[in-house]
Amino acid sequence: xxxxxxxxxxxxxxxxxxxxxxxxxxxxxxxxxxxxxxxxxxxxxxxxxxxxxxxxxxxxxxxxxxxxxxxxxxxxxxxxxxxxxxxxxxxxxxxxxxxxxxxxxxxxxxxxxxxxxxxxxxxxxxxxxxxxxxxxxxxxxxxxxxxxxxxxxxxxxxxxxxxxxxxxxxxxxxxxxxxxxxxxxxxxxxxxxxxxxxxxxxxxxxxxxxxxxxxxxxxxxxxxxxxxxxxxxxxxxxxxxxxxxxxxxxxxxxxxxxxxxxxxxxxxxxxxxxxxxxxxxxxxxxxxxxxxxxxxxxxxxxxxxxxxxxxxxxxxxxxxxxxxxxxxxxxxxxxxxxxxxxxxxxxxxxxxxxxxxxxxxxxxxxxxxxxxxxxxxxxxxxxxxxxxxxxxxxxxxxxxxxxxxxxxxxxxxxxxxxxxxxxxxxxxxxxxxxxxxxxxxxxxxxxxxxxxxxxxxxxxxxxxxxxxxxxxxxxxxxxxxxxxxxxxx
Numbered sequence: 001x002x003x004x005x006x007x008x009x010x011x012x013x014x015x016x017x018x019x020x021x022x023x024x025x026x027x028x029x030x031x032x033x034x035x036x037x038x039x040x041x042x043x044x045x046x047x048x049x050x051x052x053x054x055x056x057x058x059x060x061x062x063x064x065x066x067x068x069x070x071x072x073x074x075x076x077x078x079x080x081x082x083x084x085x086x087x088x089x090x091x092x093x094x095x096x097x098x099x100x101x102x103x104x105x106x107x108x109x110x111x112x113x114x115x116x117x118x119x120x121x122x123x124x125x126x127x128x129x130x131x132x133x134x135x136x137x138x139x140x141x142x143x144x145x146x147x148x149x150x151x152x153x154x155x156x157x158x159x160x161x162x163x164x165x166x167x168x169x170x171x172x173x174x175x176x177x178x179x180x181x182x183x184x185x186x187x188x189x190x191x192x193x194x195x196x197x198x199x200x201x202x203x204x205x206x207x208x209x210x211x212x213x214x215x216x217x218x219x220x221x222x223x224x225x226x227x228x229x230x231x232x233x234x235x236x237x238x239x240x241x242x243x244x245x246x247x248x249x250x251x252x253x254x255x256x257x258x259x260x261x262x263x264x265x266x267x268x269x270x271x272x273x274x275x276x277x278x279x280x281x282x283x284x285x286x287x288x289x290x291x292x293x294x295x296x297x298x299x300x301x302x303x304x305x306x307x308x309x310x311x312x313x314x315x316x317x318x319x320x321x322x323x324x325x326x327x328x329x330x331x332x333x334x335x336x337x338x339x340x341x342x343x344x345x346x347x348x349x350x351x352x353x354x355x356x357x358x359x360x361x362x363x364x365x366x367x368x369x370x371x372x373x374x375x376x377x378x379x380x381x382x383x384x385x386x387x388x389x390x391x392x393x394x395x396x397x398x399x400x401x402x403x404x405x406x407x408x409x410x411x412x413x414x415x416x417x418x419x420x421x422x423x424x425x426x427x428x429x430x431x432x433x434x435x436x437x438x439x440x441x442x443x444x445x446x447x448x449x450x451x452x453x454x455x456x457x458x459x460x461x462x463x464x465x466x467x468x469x470x471x472x473x474x475x476x477x478x479x480x481x482x483x484x485x486x487x488x489x
Contacts, residue, residue, distance in 0.1 A: 010055060013048040014096040018089070026084045028077060036077070045076040052095070053079050061098050066091060118458040125455060125463035132448060132465045139441050139468055146434040164411055167287060172401030174280035175294065179397035182271060187386040193270045194263075198385070201259040202377040208255045209373050212248050213366050218358040221247065222351050237361075240354060244365055245321050252373065253317035256381075260309035263385070268302040284404065289414045292404045297396055305392050312384045320372050441468045 013031070020027040028036050028046075035046040056062065057070035066087060070079055084091065185191040218240060225239035226232065272295055275281050284292050354361075448465045455463050 009048055009051050010095055010099045013052075014092055014099060017084075018092055018096075022081070022085050025077075025081050028081070043075075043077060049076050049080045053083075055095060055098075056083055056091075062094065066094070118460060121451075121454055121458060122460055122463050125451065125460065125465060128451070128465055129463075132444075135444060136466050136468050139437055139444065142437045143434065143441070146430050146437065164287065164415065165405075165408055167283070168405050168408060168411060171280045171284045171287070171292075172404040174278070175275075175404070176397045176401040178275070178278060178280070179393055182274065183390050183393050186267075186389055191270075194267055197263050197266050198382065201256075201263055204255055204259050205252065205373055205377050208252060209248075209369055212251055213362050213369070216244060216248070216358075216362055216365065218355050218361055219351060222354050234350070235354075237354070237357075240361065241364070244361070245323070245368075248365065248369055249317050249320035252320060252369075253314055256313040256317055256376070257310050260313045260385075261306050264302060264306040264309055267389070268298055268305070272298055287411045287415065288407060292400070292407055294400060297400055301392055301396050305388055308388045308392070309385060312381070312388070316376055316381055316384075320369065324368055324371055444468060 013027075016031055017027045020030065024030045028049075032046040032048065036043055053070055053076055056066075056068045062068065068083055068087065068091075071082075074082065182191070186194050189195055221240045221243040222235055224243045225235040229235070275294060275298075281291065281294075284290075284294075445467045448467050452464045452467075455461070455465075
């Protein structure tokens with residue numbers, strides 16, 4: 001049939017209005033309700049109605065027995081309703097036939113079912129083939145592994161005990177690697193907990209220096225100086241500074257020692273927490289019933305590290321007693337401040353002349369101590385801590401890994417007590433897993449056989465997908481891979 005611009009429109013809506021009647025004005029109140037309702041309350045005319053009226057009145061396609069008139073005194077919608085009321089179903093069938101939509105539908109159906117369907121199935125099979133091969137390998141590998149597991153309790157126990165030495169060695173290796181990683185995180189500033197604690201140490205040192213300078217008493221230092229020399233009734237500025245240097249250095253030592261001890265305690269507490277959360281630690285408990293002495297060694301190591309840091313802190317602060325190397329260099333502000341202070345304290349020989357210069361003496365001490373403390377907390381002491389942890393923890397981890405391996409006899413005795421139940425549970429679990437795999441294989445085969453039957457019906461034999469033969473589970477991985485490659489070819 002000849003195709004018009006409106007053929008699709010007439011054919012589609014013609015099929016839609018077959019189920020309408022005069023009660024809903026042949027679809028105007030239902031199918032075309034949204035098109036009919038105008039914005040100003042006036043009824044609009046759907047595009048289909050225009051096309052329908054043209055078809056009936058001017059297309060000259062209708063057979064001669066359809067004597068249809070289009071009345072000018074009626075609206076397009078009224079003409080539409082009247083014509084369908086007069087001619088009804090025969091007219092609708094004729095309209096659908098003339099539109100060619102039935103032939104189009106039949107042609108599309110024939111194209112899809114007879115021509116395109118085999119191509120679609122071939123494409124589907126090509127897309128599914130690599131997935132099916134992967135699934136086949138995966139399921140057969142699972143089935144083979146589960147089939148190879150012992151099915152008797154004694155055999156399972158023997159297998160577990162046979163792996164014991166290797167498992168202990170692996171636990172030791174993982175512990176050693178873990179400790180190396182933790183040390184590396186510390187020395188590269190990657191351990192956030194350690195960084196927080198060290199920043200606290202820095203803050204405490206700075207804050208303590210400020211407190212000591214603010215509260216420094218020249219009178220008390222003067223008294224200590226004269227007490228050391230009872231024959232003299234006066235003391236030089238240098239004697240006051242000496243007492244100040246000793247006092248500040250010793251009190252800064254106290255805070256650095258205390259902070260170092262807290263730092264060590266927090267680090268080892270953090271380390272033990274990390275170890276307890278590790279998989280190898282849980283595995284070690286399963287093998288030995290304890291941690292193999294790890295925590296005990298860490299406690300001893302904590303004491304050694306803490307004492308080493310205390311000793312280093314004392315050495316560090318003991319050096320504060322000495323003036324900075326360039327403190328008296330010509331042209332520096334410190335030598336200028338020293339001379340100004342000396343000039344002020346030289347105005348008299350009693351204690352008051354020295355006390356009056358207290359702000360200047362404090363400033364002088366600040367110029368000397370701030371660079372020392374800054375060097376400690378920003379450069380030297382962190383390296384000391386890092387090196388102490390590094391040289392203490394890594395050898396301990398190496399030694400403990402060997403110690404874990406040496407506990408084979410204890411582990412064997414412990415496992416023999418617990419393996420009976422574990423072996424029974426593992427055998428039961430393996431049976432369940434094997435059953436699950438077999439069910440999945442059955443579901444897979446059912447789906448593949450369904451697709452293959454369709455491919456056979458369309459004579460697409462070369463596109464058939466691989467089914468899973470459980471007998472193949474006995475083949476090794478290389479044999480399976482060769483078979484899969486052959487399927488791909």
